Amino acid sequence: MTKKNFTLPENRVYIDKVQPFVHEDIEKWPIHVQYNNREEFIKQVVELTIKNASWLTKDGKTFRRELKNILYQEKIRLTQDPWKSDDPKEKLFWKDIKKQIIASSTLEYQNDTRDVDEKILKDILNYYGEEMTPNFKVKSYRFVQNVLPPVYVRLMSPLKELFFNFFSSKMNFFRKMKVTGDVDHIRSLSKQGTVVVVPTHFSNLDSPTIGYSLNAIGLSAFTYGAGVNLFTLNALSRLMNNLGAYRVDRRRKHRLYLEFLKNFSKVAILNEINSLFFPGGTRSRSGALESRLKLGLLGTTIEAQRMNFERDLKNGKKIFIVPATLNYHYVFEANSLIDQHLKQVGKEEYLMDEDHSSFSALKRAYKVITANAGMVVSFGPPMDVLGNIVDREGQSFDKSGQKVEIRDYFMLNNQLTQDSQRDQQYTQILGEAIVEKFKTHNVVLSSHIVAFTAFQILRKRFNHFSIYEVLRLPQDETTIPKTEFRIIFDRVRDRLIEMSENKEVLLGEEFDLPQEELITHGIKHVGNYHDKKVLKMNRHGMIYTQSMKLLFFYHNRLTGYELEQYI
Amino acid sequence: MEKRIVGVIGSGSFGLAVSNLIAHNYDVMLFSRNPDVVDKINNTHEHKDQKLSEKIIATGDPEEVARKCFLIFPLVPSNNFQEMLRNFSPYLTPRHILIHGTKGFHIEKDLANAEKLDKEDVYTMSELILKETSVVRVGCMAGPNLAREIADGQVGGTVIASRFNEVIKEGQKAINSNVFRAYGSNEILGVEMAGVLKNYIAIASGMLNALGLGDNAKSLLITRGMAEMIYISKAFNASEKAFLGMAGIGDLMATCNSKLSRNYRVGYFLAEGKKLEDIIKEIGEVAEGVKTLKVVKLLSHYGFNAPIADALYEIIYGEWSIEKGVNFLMSRPVSFDADYVD
Numbered sequence: 061m062t063k064k065n066f067t068l069p070e071n072r073v074y075i076d077k078v079q080p081f082v083h084e085d086i087e088k089w090p091i092h093v094q095y096n097n098r099e100e101f102i103k104q105v106v107e108l109t110i111k112n113a114s115w116l117t118k119d120g121k122t123f124r125r126e127l128k129n130i131l132y133q134e135k136i137r138l139t140q141d142p143w144k145s146d147d148p149k150e151k152l153f154w155k156d157i158k159k160q161i162i163a164s165s166t167l168e169y170q171n172d173t174r175d176v177d178e179k180i181l182k183d184i185l186n187y188y189g190e191e192m193t194p195n196f197k198v199k200s201y202r203f204v205q206n207v208l209p210p211v212y213v214r215l216m217s218p219l220k221e222l223f224f225n226f227f228s229s230k231m232n233f234f235r236k237m238k239v240t241g242d243v244d245h246i247r248s249l250s251k252q253g254t255v256v257v258v259p260t261h262f263s264n265l266d267s268p269t270i271g272y273s274l275n276a277i278g279l280s281a282f283t284y285g286a287g288v289n290l291f292t293l294n295a296l297s298r299l300m301n302n303l304g305a306y307r308v309d310r311r312r313k314h315r316l317y318l319e320f321l322k323n324f325s326k327v328a329i330l331n332e333i334n335s336l337f338f339p340g341g342t343r344s345r346s347g348a349l350e351s352r353l354k355l356g357l358l359g360t361t362i363e364a365q366r367m368n369f370e371r372d373l374k375n376g377k378k379i380f381i382v383p384a385t386l387n388y389h390y391v392f393e394a395n396s397l398i399d400q401h402l403k404q405v406g407k408e409e410y411l412m413d414e415d416h417s418s419f420s421a422l423k424r425a426y427k428v429i430t431a432n433a434g435m436v437v438s439f440g441p442p443m444d445v446l447g448n449i450v451d452r453e454g455q456s457f458d459k460s461g462q463k464v465e466i467r468d469y470f471m472l473n474n475q476l477t478q479d480s481q482r483d484q485q486y487t488q489i490l491g492e493a494i495v496e497k498f499k500t501h502n503v504v505l506s507s508h509i510v511a512f513t514a515f516q517i518l519r520k521r522f523n524h525f526s527i528y529e530v531l532r533l534p535q536d537e538t539t540i541p542k543t544e545f546r547i548i549f550d551r552v553r554d555r556l557i558e559m560s561e562n563k564e565v566l567l568g569e570e571f572d573l574p575q576e577e578l579i580t581h582g583i584k585h586v587g588n589y590h591d592k593k594v595l596k597m598n599r600h601g602m603i604y605t606q607s608m609k610l611l612f613f614y615h616n617r618l619t620g621y622e623l624e625q626y627i
Numbered sequence: 628m629e630k631r632i633v634g635v636i637g638s639g640s641f642g643l644a645v646s647n648l649i650a651h652n653y654d655v656m657l658f659s660r661n662p663d664v665v666d667k668i669n670n671t672h673e674h675k676d677q678k679l680s681e682k683i684i685a686t687g688d689p690e691e692v693a694r695k696c697f698l699i700f701p702l703v704p705s706n707n708f709q710e711m712l713r714n715f716s717p718y719l720t721p722r723h724i725l726i727h728g729t730k731g732f733h734i735e736k737d738l739a740n741a742e743k744l745d746k747e748d749v750y751t752m753s754e755l756i757l758k759e760t761s762v763v764r765v766g767c768m769a770g771p772n773l774a775r776e777i778a779d780g781q782v783g784g785t786v787i788a789s790r791f792n793e794v795i796k797e798g799q800k801a802i803n804s805n806v807f808r809a810y811g812s813n814e815i816l817g818v819e820m821a822g823v824l825k826n827y828i829a830i831a832s833g834m835l836n837a838l839g840l841g842d843n844a845k846s847l848l849i850t851r852g853m854a855e856m857i858y859i860s861k862a863f864n865a866s867e868k869a870f871l872g873m874a875g876i877g878d879l880m881a882t883c884n885s886k887l888s889r890n891y892r893v894g895y896f897l898a899e900g901k902k903l904e905d906i907i908k909e910i911g912e913v914a915e916g917v918k919t920l921k922v923v924k925l926l927s928h929y930g931f932n933a934p935i936a937d938a939l940y941e942i943i944y945g946e947w948s949i950e951k952g953v954n955f956l957m958s959r960p961v962s963f964d965a966d967y968v969d
Contacts, residue, residue, distance in 0.1 A: 446721075446763070458761045460716075468722040469763065472793060473631065473697055481792045482764075489763065 241439025447493025510582030705731025771881030817869025833894025
């Protein structure tokens, strides 16, 4: 088979050196200024939350009932689901709230609890504010910026390479982590407004990966919400807290906390702190690209944009949304992720197999430091909060290329108006635009295409089986003759090349390899960290898998492109 | 009432009737591409047998409409809708709200020569607005709205559907009066589908009437007609909800019983033995149902159950007699009643 010639899309050029900061003076970065002015920041979040809390404060009875309910839920959380990271003083705080409620209970008969309840509400919100608001220390930032990337890169390198090149410049960050996208464009926009980066998410490695990438392209630091559970280790906790990561407690599900969290994000964006959130809400269990997003935090960008115009109708600062897709040849947690996915989707149809021996744990540890992760970060085109493309000057253009003013979306009869139902609809529109960009700016790696091809061949071969039966196929039923694999692989590859020419997807640089080498590359790299081989080729030219589940996981990255018809 | 000018695009009988409705509440700027019509309306306040309120001013300048009105009702036939949008598009911004009242599809392919249509080829008017302009706040007005009756000031109602509540609210403020009630709905796709699909049921209804069949037959047609409208719409992911409201059962009742309905008249004259081309000439305006029928036929590979459309298609585009069509429908196996509701 000959290699089909095609030209690389422009934005598949990888950046090769760390860019200087767009804003040189770290002390002047909004994240530094705002988080170091802690009291004022918390005050803004508290005030905004109270302003938007009419659902809670609308009448005395509701107000009191909701406060009692919040107290009850917080107590349940502390007693029934305590975590190491919980603040030891927290119990005292809620005891005090309880005292205040009891002390004023006689007032309930006279419907006169409003003053007390307003104070209680403020106390609670201030508590949340103190807990959530991080610091930003220049020293910590510098430390992470200078020390961690080299360590990270060395961790991600095969042992042999590491041995010969430990002190060499070959340990360049960008040899291990490929960053692609119109970086200059994003840098230019970061001078004009707040940048909100929304990446795909399927690994705990995503946060450092995207964090380093953003640092490497010279943007001011980003704030992001990190689960309270990550704050368990003292040193890590302090470090993250000093880097602008705000604490989010996922156990708290009551409305007041969720509103507070959203308002926190809004105030951060309003104060021009670059923000990062994973719009899928959680790691993609199936390994597929996110197709449905959690709209809660995403909606804060729309509200913040409107509030920017409330402050200054003519020159309100713009908020820019930058979608990013992250891809790896292997995902550390693939096994547990796909198990969770199948359990959730298949319920009793799915039987989990347990084989986590200590030997395999050792093997895993060894492989962590010897594998080649092949990380690729792809920044999509920056958009405004309605999903319109923006140019370097920040001007928005709708899908047909017509100039649009973002302010106009919030106007009714020439007035800037607030309408939460409208905001919800806009959030959906933005969500759809992000999902589309995830798809078109996803970088297909050799590992994805081999996994996709192999799994689909087997799926088709056993099309009378349920997906769960297919996933339980014994190893010897999974063999595919290389000749058969090659023919089908070629069809899928040709289609992907065609799609990349139509700007429907991006292809990893391995796609420049001749077909034979691309297959070998994919088989070698797909999930190369797992104990069981995701794909292997024996000397008789048979391709097989030791784990259908993992094969399924890596295959899922290419679902949604309608490639199944080429199998 | 605050001072405001609401735009209406289209000076057909429906556009004129709606302009008069809005004039109860606001000033109206009525767009017509025909300069003679513009002059006539501005000079005589009368057109197509309708007396027009003095609060209605006609113009032929799309830029003026877009500049002066943030709320605009495009009310032109589906065949001209895209061209109209392209004229207005340079002046439309996300500031505008568009509520259309056109009960038809836009087809991206050449319908006369197409052998099959995919869902992506078929646009409702709100989808076409989103595609052709920068406007996002889009709504649709549909219901039992026979232009003649509105023009005569008779009591009536409609539904305004949009995913945006503020679009519904603004539409209601413009349309509501003591003779006309506009209800709201978020099911815009369902409302649009109901408005379009009822057109061919109305053709069938006209035929039944001309054949001298009675009220039982008509009720059978309307009830089963609504069922198949729902089957088709579900294939487009619209819910059945809209069909129980003004745009569904409401519009079906009116249009299947009224000699004022163009689609009904097409069916009636066909049953009398007249030729389709002659009928279209005589009616003067487009009967959307004839086109809808073809669209439904070309979409039938999606597997929905639409026997009335199948029979009508064979009668209008094929060789079937009406009697054969009725026999075909009456000899089919019977299924469960109202099985579109869970």
